[in-house]
Amino acid sequence: MSESEIEKELSSYLNVYRVSLDTAKRSIVKKHGGNPAGLAVGISKTIRELVPGEQSVNLLVRIVAVNEKDVTVESGTKRILYGILGDPSATIPFTAWEPLNLPLARGDVIRVQNAYTKEYRGQVQVNFGVRTVVSKERPDALPEYKPSAGGGMPYVGKPTAMKVVDLREGASNVAVTARLLSVETREVEVEGAKKSVYSGILADETGKTQFSAWKDFGLAEDDVLRIEGAYVKAWRGIPQISFDDRATVTKLKDDALPPASKVGESPRMWIEDLAERGGGVDVTVRGILIDLREGSGLVYRCPECNRVLRKNACRIHGEVKGNADLRVKAVLDDGSGALTAVFNRELTEALLDKTMEAAIAQAKEAMSADVVRDELSDLLVAQPIEARGNVTSDDYGLMMIVDTAKLLRVDVQTEAREMLEAMEGSA
Ligand SMILES: [Zn+2]
Numbered sequence: 001m002s003e004s005e006i007e008k009e010l011s012s013y014l015n016v017y018r019v020s021l022d023t024a025k026r027s028i029v030k031k032h033g034g035n036p037a038g039l040a041v042g043i044s045k046t047i048r049e050l051v052p053g054e055q056s057v058n059l060l061v062r063i064v065a066v067n068e069k070d071v072t073v074e075s076g077t078k079r080i081l082y083g084i085l086g087d088p089s090a091t092i093p094f095t096a097w098e099p100l101n102l103p104l105a106r107g108d109v110i111r112v113q114n115a116y117t118k119e120y121r122g123q124v125q126v127n128f129g130v131r132t133v134v135s136k137e138r139p140d141a142l143p144e145y146k147p148s149a150g151g152g153m154p155y156v157g158k159p160t161a162m163k164v165v166d167l168r169e170g171a172s173n174v175a176v177t178a179r180l181l182s183v184e185t186r187e188v189e190v191e192g193a194k195k196s197v198y199s200g201i202l203a204d205e206t207g208k209t210q211f212s213a214w215k216d217f218g219l220a221e222d223d224v225l226r227i228e229g230a231y232v233k234a235w236r237g238i239p240q241i242s243f244d245d246r247a248t249v250t251k252l253k254d255d256a257l258p259p260a261s262k263v264g265e266s267p268r269m270w271i272e273d274l275a276e277r278g279g280g281v282d283v284t285v286r287g288i289l290i291d292l293r294e295g296s297g298l299v300y301r302c303p304e305c306n307r308v309l310r311k312n313a314c315r316i317h318g319e320v321k322g323n324a325d326l327r328v329k330a331v332l333d334d335g336s337g338a339l340t341a342v343f344n345r346e347l348t349e350a351l352l353d354k355t356m357e358a359a360i361a362q363a364k365e366a367m368s369a370d371v372v373r374d375e376l377s378d379l380l381v382a383q384p385i386e387a388r389g390n391v392t393s394d395d396y397g398l399m400m401i402v403d404t405a406k407l408l409r410v411d412v413q414t415e416a417r418e419m420l421e422a423m424e425g426s427a
Pocket residue numbers: 302303304305306307314315316317318
């Protein structure tokens with residue numbers, strides 16, 4: 001690709017779709033078959049967040065242990081370093097396959113750029129390769145490592161009090177006061193052993209979040225809780241709060257927070273803030289539908305995998321007889337940013353004020369499904385709308401799975417009269 005083409009594309013992402021620069025870069029790299037993970041320099045992770053197969057990992061860690069050994073390689077023998085790295089979230093084994101630019105000693109705090117991860121004997125490992133840069137930091141850049149009996153490393157110092165709206169992926173040793181809106185128990189397998197996880201939704205005055213509790217804290221619906229020593233991870237594209245045996249959970253008086261009917265309301269949010277936050281649970285956005293994306297209208301799905309068919313063929317299962325579905329994928333812009341809003345069949349039928357069967361009949365008569373898409377486009381593009389639902393975040397930007405939506409019929413005359421009355425009233 002030429003430089004000017006990339007420039008043009010970048011400009012349309014930034015100015016038309018108004019995504020962040022980071023999202024735009026990642027989307028373009030991905031679209032042209034590259035790996036956006038290679039771009040993610042400057043984003044530091046905690047050890048607990050690491051998964052195998054990451055290509056460019058940045059860490060701030062303490063050397064918990066370090067040793068040297070000779071290994072046999074194709075060209076003879078080679079001296080490598082291996083040991084254990086730690087941060088307040090966990091510890092992890094590491095190997096340095098290339099000579100480093102500085103000596104490492106136990107207790108050193110180092111910043112690592114461009115390391116990579118692999119799975120070794122069922123455990124995630126950090127590797128330092130040719131591209132990896134290691135630099136020394138002041139010892140107080142990271143709390144002292146203290147080994148614990150099990151689980152993650154214990155938190156050092158007092159937890160940081162946060163509101164739900166401020167929870168960000170990677171935060172640890174967090175304290176929140178929230179009301180439990182729902183809780184359910186699931187069985188999961190962790191390292192071969194069955195474990196109960198308690199998950200659901202909790203909320204404060206600023207918003208809602210999903211949670212996972214890895215220990216039985218006796219959680220009950222509608223309790224007002226003070227949770228200290230929690231951490232935040234992204235789950236299915238939305239930050240969620242987690243807590244385990246390092247956390248303390250205290251039940252507070254019921255009047256410590258407004259009732260469930262109040263904290264359970266969907267907060268109105270700006271798309272810019274949702275992008276910065278990395279998604280949100282049950283939020284409300286007001287904006288204008290500026291475009292319909294490809295795949296809106298009458299679509300046919302693969303009966304095997306539910307993927308939307310292109311030219312009667314599934315990407316995986318080839319030519320199949322698809323099941324009809326009706327949906328809208330629209331670009332919703334609120335002036336601060338844009339997201340893709342997905343409306344399911346039920347909502348689309350309501351917007352069209354016709355059933356899917358009627359839409360199919362209409363498409364048959366016109367001998368093209370484009371009529372349905374065109375009708376939706378006429379109906380929706382340039383319309384102000386209020387949409388409520390979960391917003392997820394990934395390399396392509398933000399996506400809202402719309403639960404409820406209403407077209408806002410802006411009554412210009414009424415608004416103007418109200419504005420005048422308000423001005424007269426204040427004069
Ligand atoms: Zn399929």
